[in-house]
Amino acid sequence: MGKVVLVTGVARQLGGRFVRRIQRDPQVDRVIAVDAVPPEHHLGGADFIQADIRQPTIARVLAETNADTVVHMDVTGIALGSGSGSRATVKETNVIGTMQLLGACQKSPTVKRLVVKSSTNVYGSAPRDPAVFTETTPPKSLPSGGFAKDAVEVEGYVRGFARRRPDVAVCVLRFANILGPTADSPLAQYFGLPVLPTVFGYDPRLQFVHEDDVIEVLRIASHDPARGTLNSGTFNIAGDGVLLLSQCSRRLGRPTVPLLLPAVTWAGSLVRTLGITDFSPEQIRLLTHGRVVATNQMRETLGYRPKFTTAETFTDFARVRGPGLLPPEALAGAVDRIAALPFVPFPGSAGTPVTTAVTPTTAT
Structure with missing residues (x-):
């Protein structure tokens, strides 16, 4: 008999895509799709069961389906179908839902593999930081606080x-910021703003992973390991290379507004209150200091x-999101011209001015 795979969070686009992909694998005999709300997208030949993982009923679902994977x-940073999301609901699903699911897996004699979608947050x-x-x-x-604390x-x-079930192969996948045509995350919403607020004096390094790669890594981790590999443990998942926040804004054609950190914090509170996007303190720290992981x-x-x-992940994301207020080529040219201007000290300034070398780049 083939594998019986149970997948949570299928009402989201990413979960739905994974369900449709995993059932095409010849090793998989049946896919059980679980979520608290019915998905708006199709799930192929998967069996959908409406169940809230925050409730003990998930144990009955596992027992009745005999899922082995x-x-x-x-585990997500934003509520389904909401711009800013209910933080309490998201935290309950992430933390309480995971506790209930793990309790159900611990009692199940058939579960042999567990794959958890985590985050580099x-x-x-x-x-x-290093x-x-x-x-x-x-x-x-x-x-x-926020989603980062949930992930921890x-x-x-x-x-x-x-530790309690050493017979179960456990794989934790720490994904970098997920982007792509259907990405729905706080960072994707941030890049959707017409003007991007940034922290004055900082240009953080960012890493992204494409939705397609997310699906494929999850699929590989769901199966028994191939010869010479080990599909258990904790893994950083990200695309090669990094992008600076300034390069991201150029590729989107969206101007930035550098603000002092207190002003950015205030702006974040304002957009959260208005329900525009979840511009949380953890996201502000990311847009200040950045984060890069080894893969x-x-x-x-x-x-x-x-x-x-x-870079390719962000290009695909920008292609779908459409041009911003300024053409990317014009914005990049303007930034390069400003960077080439000679330094002029303010009247009355004392001492030798400190300048920062700007390395020309063809990446826009």
Whole structure:
């Protein structure tokens, strides 16, 4: 008999795509799609069961379906069908829902593999962070709130489950910021703003992973390992390379408004109150200090090489989102001309001015 795969969070576009993809694998005999609300998209030949993972009923679903593989995708930073989302609902689904699901998996004698969709948000964003995080690098300061704190708690519960059920292969996938044609995340909403507020004096390095690569990595982690690989453990998942926030704004054709950090914090509170986007404190820290992770283990141990680089992922995202207020070429040319202007000190300024070298780049 083939595998029986249970997938949570299928009402979201990413969950629906994974359900449609995994059931095409010849090793899979049946796919059980679970969510608290019916999805608006089709799920192919999967069996949909409407169940809230925050409730004990998920244990009955596992027992009745005899699932041997559980793919937990219902860990997210934004509420379904909401611009800013209900933070309380999101936290309950992330943390309480994960606890209930893991409790059900612990009692199930048939579960042999658990795959959890996590995030590189667990590393946080701080001024003294290392240039590159590996899977074993501890954060300089643990996230104090928001989705990042949820992800830290979720991974803690998963590690506890792995100790209690050593017979279950557990794979935690820490995805960088997910972008693509159907991306729905706080960062995707931020890039959708007509003008991008930025923190004055900072140009953070950002990493992205394409939706297509997310689906493929989840599929690989859901199966028994191929020869020479190990589909268990914790893995950073991101596209090759990085982009600066300034390069992202140029490619989108959206102007930036540099603000002092207190003003950015106030602007974030305002857009959250208005329901425009979830411009949370953790996102402000990301847009201040950035975050880059190493992906050696993804290639060497998990055996996967992303099809999209960080730059290609953002290009595909920008193509679907359409042009901004300014043509990207014109915006890039204006920025380059400003950068080429000679430095002129303010009247009355003392001492030797400190200048920053600007390296010309063809990437716009």
